[in-house]
Amino acid sequence: MKPDALRGHLDALLLATLDGRQLHGYAIIEALQQVSGGALDLPTGTVYPALRRLERAGHVVSDWSTVGGRKRRTYRLTQAGQKALHAERSAWREFTTVIDGVLGGGGKWAQT
Amino acid sequence: MKPDALRGHLDALLLATLDGRQLHGYAIIEALQQVSGGALDLPTGTVYPALRRLERAGHVVSDWSTVGGRKRRTYRLTQAGQKALHAERSAWREFTTVIDGVLGGGGKWAQT
DNA sequence: CGCTATATGTAGGGTCGCTACTTATGAACG
DNA sequence: CGTTCATAAGTAGCGACCCTACATATAGCG
Numbered sequence: 001m002k003p004d005a006l007r008g009h010l011d012a013l014l015l016a017t018l019d020g021r022q023l024h025g026y027a028i029i030e031a032l033q034q035v036s037g038g039a040l041d042l043p044t045g046t047v048y049p050a051l052r053r054l055e056r057a058g059h060v061v062s063d064w065s066t067v068g069g070r071k072r073r074t075y076r077l078t079q080a081g082q083k084a085l086h087a088e089r090s091a092w093r094e095f096t097t098v099i100d101g102v103l104g105g106g107g108k109w110a111q112t
Numbered sequence: 113m114k115p116d117a118l119r120g121h122l123d124a125l126l127l128a129t130l131d132g133r134q135l136h137g138y139a140i141i142e143a144l145q146q147v148s149g150g151a152l153d154l155p156t157g158t159v160y161p162a163l164r165r166l167e168r169a170g171h172v173v174s175d176w177s178t179v180g181g182r183k184r185r186t187y188r189l190t191q192a193g194q195k196a197l198h199a200e201r202s203a204w205r206e207f208t209t210v211i212d213g214v215l216g217g218g219g220k221w222a223q224t
Numbered sequence: 225c226g227c228t229a230t231a232t233g234t235a236g237g238g239t240c241g242c243t244a245c246t247t248a249t250g251a252a253c254g
Numbered sequence: 255c256g257t258t259c260a261t262a263a264g265t266a267g268c269g270a271c272c273c274t275a276c277a278t279a280t281a282g283c284g
Contacts, residue, residue, distance in 0.1 A: 004241050004270075005207050007119030016215050026262050032214065039210045046241050048264060053240090069249055070262055089215055095117050096208050098151045102144065103128050103201055116239080116272050138231050158272055160233055165271090181280055182231055227283085234277080239270105246265080253258085 001039060010050055011059075012088035013040070015081055018060060022076035025051055051075060059084045113151055122162055123171075124200035125152070127193055130172060134188035137163055163187060171196045 006013070017028050017035075025048055032040045054060045059081035062073045077085065118125070129140050129147075137160055144152045166172045171193035174185045189197065 001207060001210070002120060002203065005120040005203070007240070007271090008114065008117045009211060010241075013211070013214050024262075025264095035214055036210050037213075039206070040214070043242065043244095044263070045243070045245095045265085050241080052264095068261090071248085072262070091114065091117070092211065092215055094113060094151070096212075098113065098148050099121060099125070099204065100208075102125050102147055102152070103204055119240090119271070122272075136231080137233095155273065155275095156232070157234085157274070157276095162272085164233095180230095183279085184231070225284100228281100230279100230281080232278080235275090237272105237274085239272095241268105241270095243268080244266090246263100248262080248264105250261085251259085254256090 009088075009092065010042075010046070011054060012085070012092055014047070014050060014054060015059060015077065015085040015088060018075055018077050018081070019085060022074050024072040024074045026072075028075070054081070057084075121204070122154075122158070123166060124197070124204055126159070126162060126166060127171060127189065127197040127200060130187055130189050130193070131197060134186050136184040136186045138184075140187075166193070169196075 013032060014028065017023065017031050023031060025044070028051075029042055029044070029047055032042060051060065051062075055062060055075075057080075058078060060075045061078055062075045065072050065074055125144060126140065129135065129143050135143060137156070140163075141154055141156070141159055144154060163172065163174075167174060167187075169192075170190060172187045173190055174187045177184050177186055
């Protein structure tokens with residue numbers, strides 16, 4: 001998959017991954033690898049800044065914890081984040097519908 | 113639809129619009145408006161540079177013509193463009209499958 | 225003549241994911 | 255004890271690319 005096809009959809013992935021549970025950054029990356037069957041292998045330089053953006057936007061909050069001497073910043077959705085996730089899902093459906101309409105067309109552009 | 117959700121998918125739209133016919137830039141914009149029911153209203157500053165990129169890449173070629181005193185640069189797909197369109201369609205299917213898998217999940221993230 | 229639709233184009237900016245690098249700890253291995 | 259690897263978080267800077275705004279030109283209408 002080309003690198004930045006994700007442009008504009010990364011937030012949705014992160015919010016969805018945090019839906020119903022709390023995870024730290026590293027775990028989010030691993031979770032995305034798993035659910036995508038390895039197709040999504042996001043570098044830390046992509047995920048950490050994105051999480052901070054989401055926190056600045058008020059969509060997630062973070063707590064520090066220390067597990068086995070290692071610091072973990074654990075994120076979870078806020079109510080605004082839940083709302084944002086809902087909005088992202090709608091936007092995604094609309095987006096795919098529009099693009100599918102252009103790409104698929106049903107069989108060429110067939111003006112009926 | 114947020115403006116640059118298109119990021120990385122614009123080429124696919126343009127190639128698909130030119131599939132099986134030849135159009136000039138302005139007509140491409142109108143065609144995309146029509147097939148998307150108005151959801152896609154691309155500014156000329158987006159489309160024209162994109163078409164030149166595609167031409168540099170060898171995916172389309174252009175011919176000048178004058179219709180009613182107005183100059184038109186008419187584009188059509190090359191064989192490489194056809195191939196690229198095919199690749200874009202596959203990439204799009206893969207992309208949506210992956211993102212759908214994360215966003216939909218089937219009902220939360222349900223680790224089975 | 226002025227205004228709108230048609231038609232193409234350039235300049236500059238801003239976003240955002242990526243590459244590459246840094247820092248730090250615990251565990252395993254010799 | 256020292257080296258290396260996995261875990262964990264982070265920053266700096268780059269580059270692609272879509273957008274806003276503007277420039278240019280003609281045809282047609284009032």
